[in-house]
Each structure stands twice: as C-alpha cells, then as structure tokens.
Amino acid sequence: MEDRRALIMSGVRTALGPSSSEHDPGRHPAVRCQAVARNAKSGCSITPLSDFQACHRRSRLIMRLIRERETVSTNASNKKRRVTQADVARRAGVSTAVVSATLNPNSATGVRVSQDTAKRVRAVMRELGYTPNPIAQSLARGKRNILGVFTYESVFPSERGNFFYPMLRGIEMQVSGAGYDLLLFTSAQTAEAPRQIFAGGSNRLGVADGAILLGQEPDSSELERLADEGFPFVTVGRRHSGRVELNWAAAGYAEATSEIVSHGHELGHRRIAYVGGATIREQQQDREAGFRSAMHRLGLDQGPDCCWHIDPETLDAACLESILSRRVTLILAETLKHAERLEDLLRDKGMYVPQDMSIAVLGTPLEDTKSILRWTRFEAPREEMGREAVRLLLAQLDGRLNGPAQTTLPCKFIPGDTLRPVTDGH
Amino acid sequence: MEDRRALIMSGVRTALGPSSSEHDPGRHPAVRCQAVARNAKSGCSITPLSDFQACHRRSRLIMRLIRERETVSTNASNKKRRVTQADVARRAGVSTAVVSATLNPNSATGVRVSQDTAKRVRAVMRELGYTPNPIAQSLARGKRNILGVFTYESVFPSERGNFFYPMLRGIEMQVSGAGYDLLLFTSAQTAEAPRQIFAGGSNRLGVADGAILLGQEPDSSELERLADEGFPFVTVGRRHSGRVELNWAAAGYAEATSEIVSHGHELGHRRIAYVGGATIREQQQDREAGFRSAMHRLGLDQGPDCCWHIDPETLDAACLESILSRRVTLILAETLKHAERLEDLLRDKGMYVPQDMSIAVLGTPLEDTKSILRWTRFEAPREEMGREAVRLLLAQLDGRLNGPAQTTLPCKFIPGDTLRPVTDGH
DNA sequence: CTGAAAGCGCTTACAG
DNA sequence: CTGAAAGCGCTTACAG
Numbered sequence: 025m026e027d028r029r030a031l032i033m034s035g036v037r038t039a040l041g042p043s044s045s046e047h048d049p050g051r052h053p054a055v056r057c058q059a060v061a062r063n064a065k066s067g068c069s070i071t072p073l074s075d076f077q078a079c080h081r082r083s084r085l086i087m088r089l090i091r092e093r094e095t096v097s098t099n100a101s102n103k104k105r106r107v108t109q110a111d112v113a114r115r116a117g118v119s120t121a122v123v124s125a126t127l128n129p130n131s132a133t134g135v136r137v138s139q140d141t142a143k144r145v146r147a148v149m150r151e152l153g154y155t156p157n158p159i160a161q162s163l164a165r166g167k168r169n170i171l172g173v174f175t176y177e178s179v180f181p182s183e184r185g186n187f188f189y190p191m192l193r194g195i196e197m198q199v200s201g202a203g204y205d206l207l208l209f210t211s212a213q214t215a216e217a218p219r220q221i222f223a224g225g226s227n228r229l230g231v232a233d234g235a236i237l238l239g240q241e242p243d244s245s246e247l248e249r250l251a252d253e254g255f256p257f258v259t260v261g262r263r264h265s266g267r268v269e270l271n272w273a274a275a276g277y278a279e280a281t282s283e284i285v286s287h288g289h290e291l292g293h294r295r296i297a298y299v300g301g302a303t304i305r306e307q308q309q310d311r312e313a314g315f316r317s318a319m320h321r322l323g324l325d326q327g328p329d330c331c332w333h334i335d336p337e338t339l340d341a342a343c344l345e346s347i348l349s350r351r352v353t354l355i356l357a358e359t360l361k362h363a364e365r366l367e368d369l370l371r372d373k374g375m376y377v378p379q380d381m382s383i384a385v386l387g388t389p390l391e392d393t394k395s396i397l398r399w400t401r402f403e404a405p406r407e408e409m410g411r412e413a414v415r416l417l418l419a420q421l422d423g424r425l426n427g428p429a430q431t432t433l434p435c436k437f438i439p440g441d442t443l444r445p446v447t448d449g450h
Numbered sequence: 451m452e453d454r455r456a457l458i459m460s461g462v463r464t465a466l467g468p469s470s471s472e473h474d475p476g477r478h479p480a481v482r483c484q485a486v487a488r489n490a491k492s493g494c495s496i497t498p499l500s501d502f503q504a505c506h507r508r509s510r511l512i513m514r515l516i517r518e519r520e521t522v523s524t525n526a527s528n529k530k531r532r533v534t535q536a537d538v539a540r541r542a543g544v545s546t547a548v549v550s551a552t553l554n555p556n557s558a559t560g561v562r563v564s565q566d567t568a569k570r571v572r573a574v575m576r577e578l579g580y581t582p583n584p585i586a587q588s589l590a591r592g593k594r595n596i597l598g599v600f601t602y603e604s605v606f607p608s609e610r611g612n613f614f615y616p617m618l619r620g621i622e623m624q625v626s627g628a629g630y631d632l633l634l635f636t637s638a639q640t641a642e643a644p645r646q647i648f649a650g651g652s653n654r655l656g657v658a659d660g661a662i663l664l665g666q667e668p669d670s671s672e673l674e675r676l677a678d679e680g681f682p683f684v685t686v687g688r689r690h691s692g693r694v695e696l697n698w699a700a701a702g703y704a705e706a707t708s709e710i711v712s713h714g715h716e717l718g719h720r721r722i723a724y725v726g727g728a729t730i731r732e733q734q735q736d737r738e739a740g741f742r743s744a745m746h747r748l749g750l751d752q753g754p755d756c757c758w759h760i761d762p763e764t765l766d767a768a769c770l771e772s773i774l775s776r777r778v779t780l781i782l783a784e785t786l787k788h789a790e791r792l793e794d795l796l797r798d799k800g801m802y803v804p805q806d807m808s809i810a811v812l813g814t815p816l817e818d819t820k821s822i823l824r825w826t827r828f829e830a831p832r833e834e835m836g837r838e839a840v841r842l843l844l845a846q847l848d849g850r851l852n853g854p855a856q857t858t859l860p861c862k863f864i865p866g867d868t869l870r871p872v873t874d875g876h
Numbered sequence: 877c878t879g880a881a882a883g884c885g886c887t888t889a890c891a892g
Numbered sequence: 893c894t895g896a897a898a899g900c901g902c903t904t905a906c907a908g
Binding site: 110124 | 900901902903904
C-alpha cells in the first residue's frame with residue numbers, strides 16, 4: 025500500500041497497465057470487410073474464400089453471415105463492434121421495432137410491447153451491454169436535445185471573474201430539467217482571431233436544435249445569415265438588424281438610465297451629463313436613449329451636446345472642463361472606468377465625489393467587485409437574461425412562439441453613495 | 451426613432467412582428483406525405499391523386515417526384531424542408547459523392563473533384579443555402595467531434611466562485627483548436643438528486659466521442675460501468691476502482707503534503723499532526739499517505755494515532771486537547787475550515803497562530819479568496835488538470851494511447867504566514 | 877402485438 | 893473524374 029502510493033507520488037506522468045478499454049470509432053464497410061477477411065483466413069471460414077479480396081459483391085452477404093456468427097459465438101470478448109439494436113433484437117428474438125419501443129415506451133408509435141417481451145428485451149440489453157447511439161437517435165428523430173451556446177470570445181476567459189458566468193448559470197438553471205444538454209462551440213476558435221459561426225462554410229451550430237449567443241459579435245452579418253437559414257437562436261442582449269427580426273433577452277438599460285435621471289431630478293439635479301465610450305452598440309444606444317427621453321420628459325433638455333462619447337483612457341482635463349462649463353451637477357458614467365477617471369480628474373481640481381459632483385454608473389462590472397460598491401448604479405439581471413433566453417428558445421423549438429421574441433428585463437437600482445441631493449444654486 | 455425606443459423600453463415582455471424564421475424539426479415520411487397531399491390538392495398534382503390518402507405504396511414515388519418539382523420550381527420560398535446534399539447534387543448536375551468530396555477535400559476517399567466542378571457545386575450550395583447536417587455527418591463518419599464534460603453537481607453552482615471554473619477554463623483552452631466542441635450534460639439532472647450518467651438506462655454521454663468527468667461521484671460503480679462499455683473518459687482528480695483501470699489527471703496531494711512536512715521539519719518541528727475531514731476519498735487518502743510517508747522518511751513516526759478525521763463543525767475543545775497533549779507544534783489542516791476552527795479553539799485557550807502553534811492548510815479554497823491569504827498552504831493546479839485531462843482524452847481518441855493514462859501534476863507551495871520556526875524545547 | 881422496410885442526411889469503397 | 897448504392901444505427905408508419 026505504502027509502496028503503491030509512493031509510486032503514484034513519484035511519477036509526474038505515468039501511463040501504466042495493459043489496455044483495458046477499446047473504443048470503436050465506427051468503422052466503415054470496407055474496413056470491416058478486411059477485418060472479416062483476416063478473420064476468415066484465420067480459420068473460421070464458412071464459405072470458399074480463396075479469392076476473397078476480389079469478391080466485392082459477395083462480401084456483404086459474407087459479412088452479414090459472419091457478423092451473425094460472431095454475435096452468437098463470441099459473447100462480449102470481441103468488443104470491436106458496437107452493440108446495436110439489431111443485435112439485441114436478434115438475440116431476444118424480436119424485431120428492432122420492438123427494441124426501439126421498449127426503449128421509448130411513451131412514443132406515439134402504434135407499437136405496444138407486452139410486459140414479458142419488454143422484460144426479456146431489457147435483459148438482453150443488459151447482457152449485451154447495449155446502449156442506444158444518441159447520434160442515430162437524433163438523426164432518426166430529427167431532434168437532438170442539444171442547445172448550443174455560442175460566444176465570440178472564450179467562454180471561460182479570465183483567471184477569475186467571468187463576464188459570462190452569471191448568464192451561463194442562468195442558462196444551466198433553466199435548461200436543466202428541460203431535457204437538453206448544452207453544447208459550447210469551442211471548435212470554432214481560429215487561433216487568435218475571434219470565433220466565427222460560419223467558419224469554413226459549415227455551420228457547426230447545426231448540431232444543436234437551437235442556440236443562445238452571448239457577447240458582442242464582430243460582424244452582425246453572421247446573425248442575419250443565421251436567421252436566413254431558419255436556424256432558431258436567441259441572443260443575450262438586444263441586437264438589431266435592419267433586414268431580419270432577431271430574438272433576444274435584454275437588460276432594460278434605457279429604463280434603468282431613465283430611472284437614474286428621475287432619481288437625480290428628485291434630488292434637485294437639473295443639469296445632467298452623459299459620458300459614454302466611443303464604441304456605440306445597442307447597449308449604449310439604449311442607455312443614451314433612456315437618458316435623452318427622461319431629460320425630455322422632465323423638461324431638462326440641454327440641446328444635443330450634453331452627451332460625451334469618449335473612452336476612459338482618452339478622457340482628459342479638457343474634456344472635464346467642457347462638462348463643468350455647462351454647470352453640470354450629476355454625471356452619468358457608462359462604466360466604472362469612466363467614473364473613476366472622472367473622479368481622478370475632479371480630484372486634480374480639488375473637487376470630490378459626491379460633495380462637489382454626483383456621479384452614477386450605468387452598470388456593474390463583474391471583475392472589480394470591491395471598487396464598485398460605493399457607486400450609485402444599476403445592475404443588469406445577467407442570470408435572469410440567461411434564463412429568459414432559454415425560455416424563448418425552448419418556446420420557439422416547441423412551436424409555442426411564432427414571431428420574433430424580444431424580452432426586456434428590468435435592471436436593479438443600487439443606491440450607493442455617489443449621488444447626493446443638491447441645494448438650489450449649487 | 452425615439453418612439454421606437456420608447457416602445458422597447460416600456461414593455462418588459464414583448465413579442466412582436468410576423469414570423470420570419472421557420473425551423474424544420476425533421477419530419478417523418480408520413481408527416482411529409484400529408485404535407486405533400488395538401489400541396490397536391492392545392493393545384494400542382496402531377497399524377498391522378500383522387501384517392502391519395504389511401505395509396506400508401508404509391509406515395510413514396512409521388513413524394514419523390516413532387517419533391518424534385520419543388521426543388522426546381524419554388525426556390526427558397528418553401529423553407530419547410532431542409533436543403534440536403536441531394537438537392538445540391540441534383541441542381542449542380544453531379545452526384546452526392548461529388549458534393550461530399552467538395553465539402554471534404556482532404557478526406558482519404560478516392561474522389562477528386564475538378565476545380566470547375568467544385569466551383570459550380572459551391573455556387574449551388576450558396577444559392578440553395580445548403581449547410582451540411584452535422585448529425586448525419588457524425589453518424590456516417592462514426593465520429594462526433596464532441597467532447598463531453600460531466601459533473602455530478604451543477605456545472606455553474608454558486609452565485610460567484612465556481613469550483614469547476616478553473617478546470618473548465620483549462621479544458622476550453624486545451625480543446626480549443628483541436629476541433630472539438632464541448633458538451634455539458636445538463637439534461638442528466640433529476641430534480642434535486644445528484645446527476646447520474648446512466649439515468650433511465652440510456653447513457654447520454656454517448657453523444658460525445660469521449661468525456662471528462664469533474665467532481666466527486668456519489669456512486670463509483672457508474673465509473674466502472676462506463677469503463678465496461680469501452681467509452682473513453684478521463685476524470686479530473688484521481689479515482690480508484692478495484693475492478694477497472696481508470697484514466698485521470700490528478701493533483702499531487704501526496705507530494706505536496708510530504709513537502710510541507712519536510713518544510714516543517716526544516717523549521718524545527720518534530721511533532722506534527724494531521725487533521726482531516728470525516729469523508730475520505732482518493733484526495734484525502736493521498737494527503738494522508740503523503741503525510742505518513744514523509745513522517746516515516748524523516749523518522750518522526752508517532753504511531754498510528756497522529757491523524758484525526760473529523761469535520762470542522764464537530765471539531766471541539768476536547769479534540770484540540772488530545773492534539774495538544776501530544777505536544778504537537780505543527781498541525782496540517784485538510785481545509786481552511788479546519789484551520790480556522792482550530793485557530794478559534796486555540797484562541798479560547800489564549801494560544802495564537804503562529805506564535806503558539808503553526809498550522810498549514812492542505813489546499814486552497816476557491817470561494818474564500820481573502821481569508822486564505824495568510825495561511826501557509828499549497829494550491830492544486832486546477833487549470834492544468836483540466837488541460838491534461840483533455841490531452842489524455844484526445845490521445846486516447848487518436849489511438850496514441852493504449853493503456854490507462856494517469857497523470858499527477860505538482861501543486862504549488864504558498865509560504866503564507868502561519869508556519870513558523872520553532873526553537874528546540876518549544 | 878410484431879416484422880419488414882423506408883427514411884433521417886450524410887460518407888465512402890467500388891465500378892465505370 | 894463521376895454515379896449508384898450501401899452503410900452509419902436508429903424511429904416509425906404500415907401491413908400483418
């Protein structure tokens with residue numbers, strides 16, 4: 025015992041012992057034919073095989089005969105060939121239809137199997153170690169019971185903290201029990217480049233009944249092509265295409281931003297600025313639209329140039345000056361990075377958050393769990409978005425849904441400490 | 451624009467617009483037959499169809515004829531039926547073999563397709579929107595290009611901090627580029643009970659070419675049954691079966707524990723205790739074996755009862771007394787919880803870590819990232835274990851590996867602050 | 877209740 | 893270089 029352990033301990037890489045398992049990679053007729061030929065030569069010929077290599081026509085019959093012999097004579101010692109339904113049927117003295125019906129008693133087929141027969145069939149299945157081939161089932165049924173999850177970036181990107189994690193968790197929660205497995209398309213990876221759905225012409229997504237797409241696509245035309253194919257899919261996050269209607273489960277960034285503006289208004293803020301990144305996708309559009317519509321509703325319109333589009337790294341003192349020159353008292357920062365950058369710049373001028381300036385963040389990062397805590401902000405319902413995406417996809421697959429399905433889920437407001445009331449005049 | 455946005459904002463659940471996509475769930479002959487019948491009645495009959503419903507024999511031929519008509523006449527307007535290789539072949543005026551060869555130019559088949567033909571075929575594929583059915587490819591090839599990932603618990607368990615995350619990350623890293631997708635078996639979930647591989651007789655793992663198993667199985671007989679079937683799989687973490695040889699990529703808990711004992715010895719510790727949980731699996735066995743073998747090697751043997759097996763919740767003052775009565779100066783705690791519990795009990799006696807007692811933890815939890823920092827400990831190479839498991843599995847699938855493959859990977863020692871030198875006599 | 881057979885949509889030797 | 897056909901391992905109407 026001690027020795028055995030020591031052996032395992034010492035070797036960093038050990039491959040020991042004789043082969044005990046053998047995988048059957050599904051050989052093809054000709055391959056099998058050769059195996060049979062060898063077999064036949066080694067003594068168990070059941071028909072003249074002198075010119076076996078040439079008798080292409082006859083080989084199939086011979087194969088069948090030999091296969092039947094094999095099934096009877098060598099029980100489980102010859103593990104080369106996969107045990108099929110036909111083997112079970114033969115041995116149980118029934119047709120494959122009965123075996124299939126035993127396996128799927130609830131199927132709508134007319135076949136009813138008697139208790140006794142079913143028992144016998146099940147016994148043979150155990151005896152032969154039969155397991156149905158799910159791939160063949162999928163092909164025959166036209167249904168795979170697989171839901172795809174596609175991400176353009178890595179599914180498990182960083183060391184800790186994964187943007188997709190909450191969504192994946194929601195997806196798993198909702199899909200679990202619905203009888204679907206989850207396929208992550210890792211094969212679509214092309215070296216360093218972002219993944220593509222239609223890499224090399226063939227769409228791997230097709231292994232799944234439908235798919236959920238996470239993360240931002242570099243090229244929105246892929247979504248349109250996917251929709252054109254009639255492949256059912258749902259994106260997590262709103263996506264827009266001028267050409268096709270897309271399905272999504274999104275966060276209500278517009279409403280949430282609107283709400284923060286209202287909140288600021290109640291606290292006395294009248295001059296409010298929006299500072300977002302240079303990249304503008306659906307998400308950013310929604311935030312800004314929510315901002316503008318709330319400003320309009322509250323009669324706080326300040327013309328078109330109350331919104332700044334600039335990445336945090338580029339945000340400089342000049343930029344801050346232009347904001348301050350408008351006598352702004354509340355800044356809505358798209359990201360924590362924007363907020364922190366603004367705070368740094370303000371500090372350089374001797375101004376502090378929230379005493380001299382209120383700032384709210386329009387989201388909650390997943391990575392920086394500590395720094396975000398003090399900020400007034402909202403949080404997207406990431407887990408619920410994953411769940412809802414699954415719901416929409418399953419509804420589509422069930423035929424419960426005809427048109428495009430688009431769900432907007434409310435974000436959660438988190439008061440934080442960086443949005444303070446202002447007295448008139450400030 | 452503003453209005454449109456407002457519409458999206460207001461509705462929490464909106465399903466709008468007409469149906470634009472249609473999924474073909476692979477209908478069966480009879481179903482299709484009915485659709486065809488309807489079609490035929492609506493004007494495009496090409497053969498007397500008065501008693502169509504009854505002509506079971508004839509229907510198949512008719513179907514074929516109508517189908518061919520469809521393919522020619524209605525281009526893409528009738529999206530009901532999936533575009534197949536046969537459709538492409540027909541329209542391009544070639545055989546399906548040529549289409550297949552165009553798709554797989556590198557296959558070892560004798561078929562060579564001329565440049566021109568290939569071009570024409572590809573054009574037709576685009577025109578018809580053809581995408582190969584990966585399920586059918588899998589069945590025909592006998593290879594799925596899917597690696598399964600099975601966990602007995604949820605793959606994405608807790609809100610934040612996921613025990614499996616680093617392993618999944620390693621798995622994705624290694625599998626990416628190898629041309630495999632990753633299938634998470636979420637369907638195996640049975641309500642609240644732990645998942646089972648052989649739930650309901652059929653083994654869903656079979657959709658994959660092979661699988662990686664994560665987490666502790668409640669029932670080790672499932673592993674043996676899986677091995678009996680000849681299904682290729684690798685566990686992350688050492689697993690032992692008396693009956694079959696298993697494949698695993700494990701952490702070197704024995705070596706790491708051994709190393710900590712040696713380290714303690716160098717710092718002057720002579721009386722060392724091991725405190726582990728009541729549950730003893732391979733992991734715990736390895737730690738304890740490493741402890742015992744190091745103690746033996748260093749001539750520190752203290753008889754059989756220098757190891758305590760007790761869960762942290764049950765660990766009480768009496769237990770601590772029995773440890774202290776042996777004049778122990780260093781305790782190896784299996785988990786952080788053990789260590790913290792011991793520290794609490796020591797504090798009750800006015801003793802402090804590490805001044806009055808050194809403690810090392812035999813692992814690093816993933817959840818409690820802050821509290822663990824000060825402890826002397828080691829860390830399992832979780833990510834590398836995932837990668838190695840994939841390597842072993844792929845090697846098996848390639849046939850590069852015959853026997854069972856067992857890899858032990860070294861843990862990383864982290865000095866921390868809770869293991870201090872002792873002067874003689876202490 | 878059961879058998880024979882077609883079909884799911886591909887791939888692949890084999891014969892031209 | 894290409895076509896006709898078998899096979900992968902199932903499911904499912906249909907005829908007994």
